[in-house]
Amino acid sequence: MTDLLLRDARIWGSDALTDLLIRDGAVAAVGTDLAADGVPVEGLGGKLLLPGFVDAHAHVDKTMWGGPWVPHDAGPGLQGKIRNGVAARPALGLPSADYITALLRQMVVSGTTHARSHVDVDTAMGLAAVEAVKEAVERLEGRITVDLVAFPQAGLLTAPGTADLMDQALAAGVGLVGGIDPAGLENAPVEHLDVVFGLAGKYGAGVDIHLHDGGPLGVWQYDLIIERALALGMHGRVTISHGYALGEVPADVQARVIARLAEAGVSLATVAPASAPPLPLAALRAAGVPVGAGNDGVRDLWSPYGNGDMLERALFLAQRSRFVRDEEIEIALEAATLGGARVTGRRAGFAVGDPGDFVAVEARTPAEAVCVRPVRSLVVKAGRVVAREGRLV
Ligand SMILES: [Zn+2]
Numbered sequence: 472m473t474d475l476l477l478r479d480a481r482i483w484g485s486d487a488l489t490d491l492l493i494r495d496g497a498v499a500a501v502g503t504d505l506a507a508d509g510v511p512v513e514g515l516g517g518k519l520l521l522p523g524f525v526d527a528h529a530h531v532d533k534t535m536w537g538g539p540w541v542p543h544d545a546g547p548g549l550q551g552k553i554r555n556g557v558a559a560r561p562a563l564g565l566p567s568a569d570y571i572t573a574l575l576r577q578m579v580v581s582g583t584t585h586a587r588s589h590v591d592v593d594t595a596m597g598l599a600a601v602e603a604v605k606e607a608v609e610r611l612e613g614r615i616t617v618d619l620v621a622f623p624q625a626g627l628l629t630a631p632g633t634a635d636l637m638d639q640a641l642a643a644g645v646g647l648v649g650g651i652d653p654a655g656l657e658n659a660p661v662e663h664l665d666v667v668f669g670l671a672g673k674y675g676a677g678v679d680i681h682l683h684d685g686g687p688l689g690v691w692q693y694d695l696i697i698e699r700a701l702a703l704g705m706h707g708r709v710t711i712s713h714g715y716a717l718g719e720v721p722a723d724v725q726a727r728v729i730a731r732l733a734e735a736g737v738s739l740a741t742v743a744p745a746s747a748p749p750l751p752l753a754a755l756r757a758a759g760v761p762v763g764a765g766n767d768g769v770r771d772l773w774s775p776y777g778n779g780d781m782l783e784r785a786l787f788l789a790q791r792s793r794f795v796r797d798e799e800i801e802i803a804l805e806a807a808t809l810g811g812a813r814v815t816g817r818r819a820g821f822a823v824g825d826p827g828d829f830v831a832v833e834a835r836t837p838a839e840a841v842c843v844r845p846v847r848s849l850v851v852k853a854g855r856v857v858a859r860e861g862r863l864v
Pocket residue numbers: 528529530589681712767768
């Protein structure tokens with residue numbers, strides 16, 4: 472936690488040059504010509520200032536960033552990727568705290584100040600991935616904060632022993648319980664959710680469930696998850712990741728589900744894949760449902776793509792949503808910033824008390840920042856300069 476004065480910023484939503492004083496890691500004053508009072512000053516000269524980017528759906532444990540280029544050869548479908556991931560991991564030295572560290576550094580210089588990473592927990596490697604991610608986060612020394620999700624990538628009920636390992640991960644401080652396609656992958660939706668929400672209740676943990684299942688089957692599971700969130704009073708603590716089904720069903724069904732998400736306080740995380748219809752971002756926003764964006768896996772056995780850049784992810788989200796107007800493109804940028812903060816239960820913005828997490832870029836408007844993706848001139852985490860002109864500080 473540090474003190475810092477950001478001088479002459481153009482903060483998102485205002486054309487006036489504004490100063491932000493950060494004290495003890497949080498915004499303490501907003502105005503013009505603020506006195507420095509011995510606090511270090513960063514003159515921004517009218518650069519655009521955005522809230523620190525939040526990567527609300529990452530899998531940093533799987534990455535090979537900074538390692539060899541490994542040609543993709545997984546079999547088709549979810550099962551093919553799961554099998555390939557488990558089989559190919561050991562020979563490649565995965566999970567690797569070094570690769571994870573390299574990716575986290577890349578995320579920081581790209582402006583990401585907070586992330587939620589799913590971390591595989593399975594019977595082949597136990598909690599090795601959790602340990603590797605924790606070690607890498609420590610090496611970053613506070614430049615980025617990362618929430619972990621104990622994630623049963625290889626199955627929960629279909630892989631006996633996994634639930635016990637997830638219990639151990641939560642006992643060791645992992646803050647969220649993951650789940651995956653309770654119906655499509657596990658073929659035991661109620662039992663799957665019993666285990667996931669049971670663990671959440673035992674540890675007071677949040678829940679974040681991968682839901683790739685599409686169409687009516689996917690929507691049915693939206694309803695199962697929403698029912699649990701309502702019954703257990705978990706408003707603001709349950710996220711559905713991907714949730715492709717919502718982008719696939721008729722408008723009346725979509726409207727009904729969106730209203731229920733809002734009522735239950737269930738948030739969504741999307742990675743804007745090319746292979747699925749986009750979530751209805753504008754309707755979700757109008758209903759007040761928090762939507763975060765994430766990079767998903769970056770250069771791993773699941774996909775050779777990705778670079779950890781949330782501004783690029785906002786571009787993908789805008790393009791997938793066929794957004795062209797500035798105010799539409801800003802909805803995509805919101806998912807990469809304020810939306811991700813809401814999903815992860817954090818404050819964000821430019822008000823007194825908001826965290827001192829910011830990114831400054833050379834752009835005239837937020838929409839231009841998304842389209843051009845300029846080098847991040849300054850990245851500030853909790854009032855500390857952590858990257859400058861694309862280099863880690
Ligand atoms: Zn994922």
